[in-house]
Amino acid sequence: MTVIFMYIALSESWTILGGYAGYVSFGHVAFFGIGAYTTALLLLHVGVNPLFSFPLGGVAAALFAAVVGYPIVRLQGPYFSIVTLLVALLTSLVVKNTPALGGTTGLWLPLPDMPIELNRTTFYWFMLFMALVATGVTAWVENSKLGLGLMAIRQNEAVAEAAGANTTYIKLAALVLSAGLTGMVGGIYGYLRSYVTPEIVFDLNIGVTLFLMALFGGCRRWQGPVLGAVILSVLGEFLTLNIGEEIARIAYGLCLVLVVFFPDGLVGIIDKITVNRKVAFGGKHAVER
Amino acid sequence: MLEVSGLTVYYGPLPAVREASLKVAAGQFVGLIGPNGAGKTTLLKAVSGLLRPAAGRVVFDGTDITGWPAERICELGLVHVPEGRKLFPRLTVLDNLRLGAYLPRARAESDRALKEVFDLFPRLYERRRQLAGTLSGGEQQMLAIGRGLAARPRLLILDEPTLGLSPRLAHEILEVIKRLNSERRLTLLVVSQEVVHLLKLADYAFVMETGRITAEGPASELIADPKVRKVYVGL
Amino acid sequence: MGMLVTSLASGLLLGCAYAGAAVGLSLAMGMARVFNLAHTALGLTCGYLAYFLLTTAGIDPMVAVGLLAPLMFLAGLALWPTLFRPTVRGVADPALSTSILTLGLAIVLENALSKVWTPNPRIMSTPYSNQAITLFGFTVQGSLVVAAVLGLLLVLGLHWFLNRTFIGLAIQAVAQEPDGARLVGIRAELVSMLVFALSVGTAAIGGVGLAMIYSFGPASYFDWLLTVLLIVVVGGAGAILGTLISALGVGLVLGLGGALLPQAWNSLILFGLLLTILLLRPYGLFK
Ligand SMILES: Nc1ncnc2c1ncn2[C@@H]1O[C@H](COP(=O)(O)OP(=O)(O)O)[C@@H](O)[C@H]1O
Ligand SMILES: [Mg+2]
Numbered sequence: 001m002t003v004i005f006m007y008i009a010l011s012e013s014w015t016i017l018g019g020y021a022g023y024v025s026f027g028h029v030a031f032f033g034i035g036a037y038t039t040a041l042l043l044l045h046v047g048v049n050p051l052f053s054f055p056l057g058g059v060a061a062a063l064f065a066a067v068v069g070y071p072i073v074r075l076q077g078p079y080f081s082i083v084t085l086l087v088a089l090l091t092s093l094v095v096k097n098t099p100a101l102g103g104t105t106g107l108w109l110p111l112p113d114m115p116i117e118l119n120r121t122t123f124y125w126f127m128l129f130m131a132l133v134a135t136g137v138t139a140w141v142e143n144s145k146l147g148l149g150l151m152a153i154r155q156n157e158a159v160a161e162a163a164g165a166n167t168t169y170i171k172l173a174a175l176v177l178s179a180g181l182t183g184m185v186g187g188i189y190g191y192l193r194s195y196v197t198p199e200i201v202f203d204l205n206i207g208v209t210l211f212l213m214a215l216f217g218g219c220r221r222w223q224g225p226v227l228g229a230v231i232l233s234v235l236g237e238f239l240t241l242n243i244g245e246e247i248a249r250i251a252y253g254l255c256l257v258l259v260v261f262f263p264d265g266l267v268g269i270i271d272k273i274t275v276n277r278k279v280a281f282g283g284k285h286a287v288e289r
Numbered sequence: 290m291l292e293v294s295g296l297t298v299y300y301g302p303l304p305a306v307r308e309a310s311l312k313v314a315a316g317q318f319v320g321l322i323g324p325n326g327a328g329k330t331t332l333l334k335a336v337s338g339l340l341r342p343a344a345g346r347v348v349f350d351g352t353d354i355t356g357w358p359a360e361r362i363c364e365l366g367l368v369h370v371p372e373g374r375k376l377f378p379r380l381t382v383l384d385n386l387r388l389g390a391y392l393p394r395a396r397a398e399s400d401r402a403l404k405e406v407f408d409l410f411p412r413l414y415e416r417r418r419q420l421a422g423t424l425s426g427g428e429q430q431m432l433a434i435g436r437g438l439a440a441r442p443r444l445l446i447l448d449e450p451t452l453g454l455s456p457r458l459a460h461e462i463l464e465v466i467k468r469l470n471s472e473r474r475l476t477l478l479v480v481s482q483e484v485v486h487l488l489k490l491a492d493y494a495f496v497m498e499t500g501r502i503t504a505e506g507p508a509s510e511l512i513a514d515p516k517v518r519k520v521y522v523g524l
Numbered sequence: 525m526g527m528l529v530t531s532l533a534s535g536l537l538l539g540c541a542y543a544g545a546a547v548g549l550s551l552a553m554g555m556a557r558v559f560n561l562a563h564t565a566l567g568l569t570c571g572y573l574a575y576f577l578l579t580t581a582g583i584d585p586m587v588a589v590g591l592l593a594p595l596m597f598l599a600g601l602a603l604w605p606t607l608f609r610p611t612v613r614g615v616a617d618p619a620l621s622t623s624i625l626t627l628g629l630a631i632v633l634e635n636a637l638s639k640v641w642t643p644n645p646r647i648m649s650t651p652y653s654n655q656a657i658t659l660f661g662f663t664v665q666g667s668l669v670v671a672a673v674l675g676l677l678l679v680l681g682l683h684w685f686l687n688r689t690f691i692g693l694a695i696q697a698v699a700q701e702p703d704g705a706r707l708v709g710i711r712a713e714l715v716s717m718l719v720f721a722l723s724v725g726t727a728a729i730g731g732v733g734l735a736m737i738y739s740f741g742p743a744s745y746f747d748w749l750l751t752v753l754l755i756v757v758v759g760g761a762g763a764i765l766g767t768l769i770s771a772l773g774v775g776l777v778l779g780l781g782g783a784l785l786p787q788a789w790n791s792l793i794l795f796g797l798l799l800t801i802l803l804l805r806p807y808g809l810f811k
Contacts, residue, residue, distance in 0.1 A: 256628025
């Protein structure tokens, strides 16, 4: 369950830029990892419990996004995607080669001194909290001025710009917000794993899974990533346990292929079905849609 | 030879051509005039298959070609030299012309076609090894016409062959086009902003405004028509 | 000094091999609007198949290439109408949609390879793979020479095909001006399918070439992909000779880097170069 909440939080955060504006980041795991390392360092050097400091993980990730984001959000299509991926790779590479950060062996975090059961439920509640926060923020963005700008960018960036919107600023704001939320989740995750290594917190599989879920569920609306994260986490877990991890990954890959044919994801398909039903019953709303 | 009836073409929700009808008889030189944005280019693109009409019919030589793809329409001998020329900029003049004769029907005669084009436009022969993108505007227009001729057209549609050229060069191009009609009996449908000159050379003409055909008649009569004069010849 | 010269020579050979792996992607990106992130994964799959043929039937990889490339060409013909055409046509940004599609394909291939051949690294050992060959006074590895020759032949062959045959000209015409091409009767749709199939076919040649040089595992496609992307972006998508020149440059950097610097630096150089170039010249690389 904890993992499902984590992926809900991650794919919701990703959706702010990736879904609403259509800027598909392949490298969001960079922000996740930065969040994890931030809280880990705060625990080891300052002695602050990550369960208190995880918002600072978000702040660190957001700052990082604000610093590197400007040239990146000006790229388009797959060039944006590839560059975000490279940023994740480079961040991980730098961490691997910085002794102060533990290099490739990473940092070991002493777990909270409490019974293992209580420990589990604690993380459960924190990830649930993050899932709610990320979903709430993303839902709020959807109906905010920022959301309007992002969706205008997805529809036609040139037109949005011609209409006087500062698209670079809008995209950057979305990236920073999205990175901040992702960093907070990472800040909790590192503590949950009690090990923060580049392999674990900069894992590209996490980076791909989080947006795959959003795309699969449908990332034009906030409901989609929740749906995608729940369904694909369960499917992935089921396949991993019963057949093998590779088959689960293959299924994820196939979902990514499918998504191209259903750009509005599951939510889009559900919408279509319900609209058709309404039309069949002569409903008035359907016509207005 | 070409019969367009009730043609309607949309860009998204907006119609750019509304129920337009026109006819071109074999051997005729027909002009199509109208202000910018009237829908002339859109009409021609729908005729040659670059756009799909929403309604209406296009019949070429007795064959209903409505909604056919451009490459099949070209095969029938209806050849469109589009607005903006659409040359292959990083290929040589010679390769552009060879590609004009891409279809088997044209390829069989491509040597003769090339020779004819070079006779018509000696400048192209001089520049045959140059990349098309490096030619001047006038030369590019010559190449576009040459590429169209290499496809062995029975009906040649020319969209704004004089666009962006000096008046002298524009007239020169129109004279060459006229010769294609008078000497080789090539059927022509030509759009140009050089209205007076076009109407002097053409046999028949249509006037298009805001998506509709609003007037038609023998070119010599249209040029005398006070309404047409007022709008276009107000020079 | 001797080592430096030798690593220069093997860098150039490496560049030729990489040119073979990159040229198909350049073709797909520049001429079929397909941003194929599965290009090297397809190549790696062929590498595994060649490995399989070598270890079970003793078939030399050079022969295997002759079998695999036409097979992959056919696979490309089949993939175009089913997966790729709908992804390219009527889409706002074909490059983005194809990149998502092909990322999915790459993940499928990677894990399928891992399932069939385990994640353990493999090495293709042929009689000539470790044989030292002396060329113009430099001593280099046999398999490197073979892979380089394969890559070079592929690039030069494609260059010839695109510029000296009528179909090649038609391909360029569609890439440069699709409407103009349709107006002279070229079936642009078929041409795109042909280009894509060619690109996938060449992935086999490039992939087997790289598999002959390096030890490879199911995830090897990833580093190959980044290298090949760097080459294509520098050389210009769709520019065949540009790809070759850029590949030679990248090969030199990798060859020298491999000889002089620790592994981490090599990745840093690769990622850093690609990042810098994408940030500085993102547009105009794609039509
Ligand atoms: N690709 C397009 N998308 C949307 N609208 C277009 C497009 N091309 C032309 N239009 C519109 O269609 C109308 C007719 O344009 P066009 O056929 O080019 O006219 P003309 O050739 O007579 O100048 C114009 O209002 C123009 O703005
Ligand atoms: Mg026009």
